[in-house]
Amino acid sequence: QVESSEQFSRLLQCGGTVELAVNRSGEELMLAARPVEDEDGTYRLGAWIRDSMAGIGTVTFYDPQTGQFGALGHGVTDGDTGLLMPLLDGAVMASRVKAVKMGSAGSPGQLRGEFDLTRDMGVLSANTERGVFGTMERSAMTGGQAIPVASFDEVHEGEAVIYANVSGDSVEEYGIEIVKVLEPTGAQNLLLRVTDQKLVTKTGGIVQGMSGSPIIQDGKLVGAVTHVLVNDPTKGYGILIENMLDAAG
Numbered sequence: 001q002v003e004s005s006e007q008f009s010r011l012l013q014c015g016g017t018v019e020l021a022v023n024r025s026g027e028e029l030m031l032a033a034r035p036v037e038d039e040d041g042t043y044r045l046g047a048w049i050r051d052s053m054a055g056i057g058t059v060t061f062y063d064p065q066t067g068q069f070g071a072l073g074h075g076v077t078d079g080d081t082g083l084l085m086p087l088l089d090g091a092v093m094a095s096r097v098k099a100v101k102m103g104s105a106g107s108p109g110q111l112r113g114e115f116d117l118t119r120d121m122g123v124l125s126a127n128t129e130r131g132v133f134g135t136m137e138r139s140a141m142t143g144g145q146a147i148p149v150a151s152f153d154e155v156h157e158g159e160a161v162i163y164a165n166v167s168g169d170s171v172e173e174y175g176i177e178i179v180k181v182l183e184p185t186g187a188q189n190l191l192l193r194v195t196d197q198k199l200v201t202k203t204g205g206i207v208q209g210m211s212g213s214p215i216i217q218d219g220k221l222v223g224a225v226t227h228v229l230v231n232d233p234t235k236g237y238g239i240l241i242e243n244m245l246d247a248a249g
Helices: 005-012 197-203 241-246
Strands: 018-024 027-033 059-062 068-071 090-092 095-101 108-115 122-128 131-136 158-167 169-179 190-194 214-215 220-229 232-240
Touching: 059 241, 068 241, 090 131, 095 158, 108 232, 122 241, 131 241, 158 197, 158 220, 169 214, 220 241, 232 241
Parallel strands: none
Antiparallel strands: 018 027, 059 068, 068 131, 090 122, 095 108, 122 131, 158 169, 158 214, 169 190, 190 232, 214 220, 220 232
């Protein structure tokens, strides 16, 4: 059993043909391949192997009774294939936003930050198309107040707000508009527009790292920010909180 890309590379250094048991879309395959020695004497297979991934994202909801949380509103995908990353295990850590790459038409922005590597706040248990989910220590999330969840028929076009962290570790409220309520299925259920000039000045609109920022309308949690429109960073999509909760089980 291979546990890391480093271990896999070491196993190839014996040379000769290797047999691999590969799980491809749920099907077990037996493959044979012969590593080739390169100019520096290292045997290589010609395969790109990724065994971990890290990034900045936003927690959408947390249940202090069960410790369950949901984040992002979309899955973590492989940057090369666009497919969901199979999850063996994972951890959630505190982070601070250190800088912002401004978003502009044709160039999505990004939050850049650093992780607190001294401790894990919780563990990830699922990576789905509707978000990542897991459990956190009760001491990891302090303060805040419970908020009711809106059903699909309560969500409407008009003013709303999001809670987002775009500097340090402070969370602020920013005004948005729900431009259109789309189909209740899938993961892109709301068309959003940032109306808060303060946020536009800081980030250009919606940027990578804001995924999961909760959307509040009429005092209820209606969903989370998920994607930005590449040609207009002031607009993007959101997922209904009902769909995130269903995926969380």
